[in-house]
Amino acid sequence: MGKNLQTGERLRPVDLARGHGLSTQAVRNYEEAGILPPADRTPHGYRTYTPLHAAALRAFLALLPGHGHQAAASIMRAVNEGAPEEAFGLIDAGHAQLLEDRRTLQAVHSALRDLEPTPAHPPGADPRPGGTFIGPLAAQLGIRPATLRTWERAGLVQPRRDPLTGYRIYDDADIRDARLAHQLRRGGYLLEQIAPLITQVRAAGGLEPLQAALRDWHGRLATRGRAMLSGAAELEAYLRRRE
Template identity: 80%
Template structure:
């Protein structure tokens, strides 16, 4: 059954654009990209849109914050091509990615909680002393082989300096901290390529304490994405319902 697009109020590109702070060219671009259904044309060749297009635009703009521009475009294109199952699959993939990001955040927080202070006065003092420690004692403390520490160094997880006289690796407090964090994440099943960016965040923050602010911000961004996905789902459902009504 074809859509009865002429049964609704006719809207110009500028009518759709104004309500969302967009340009008329953006509206035309969205139509060409398949985000909006194809517009009808007047005898003079001008595009005319309907409330169905307005709903499609609202759905797309609501999907972008939670799914990103590219995925939101693919979702809308699939819906407009009658491939709703593909649209739902794309939405499911975004939710899986969000869940994976939440688990990553939880793993980082767990690893940080499990980290012992890098400055101690007990048996670990030799490991965390300001002068640094060598690969053997650090590997023994972590319960790993020295070869593992060397592999972590190649992956950029630790960056020990070399003793100018002996050439031995020397791990300072920051290196010990990074090694402990890497150890916790590896125990959690994370691959080296996923750990490296997290270690880089710790270094950029200047340590673990400043990273707490970044983790709080990370929580906020994940929550915002989750809520945006809910909003996008509601607007997409409204569009699908409007679309079904237009098909009758």
């Protein structure tokens, strides 16, 4: 493919696919999805690509790790449709989300610093007076009540039930657990990964597993940030080719 790029020769789908671990069908799918600009056709109907298409493919593949498939595809479609400002807005949204995730990570660290062992209660005493219901808590977190019920089944939250109405009641400890679960889900962790961490938090006697998870999350955010830089560089190269 390098020789073709240097000489400006027409490229076949296999030429674009080779070197990227892609199938020729994937290349055709990318064109049909608008990720690559439309290709010319031979008199027999075969697609022919150019170095511009190769640059578009490199840009898309570079955008994927930092922005994800949906956003990367939308960015490329906007550029190919002559709407670069829309593409820039999508990139800005990705960076804004990364910044928000960094703030979320910092919030988890702050929450850990404030954790204290749950005090013991006399036998028969209700350790969780007062509290909030599922609707207000879900609204506070920006999630659906069904999500909180899923977390309860996974053991992430343990609300008590009102003896008269049967409604779930979340006390301060439940809200803390829900906030941590929400933050860790934002960080990409699965429910089965979060459950043992929440258990450690409840015990407040072994935070190292959660600290290790946060260090891993921090590393993945840094990797995503660098991937965004690489994606921006390839997109800029593609934009210059289009000028």
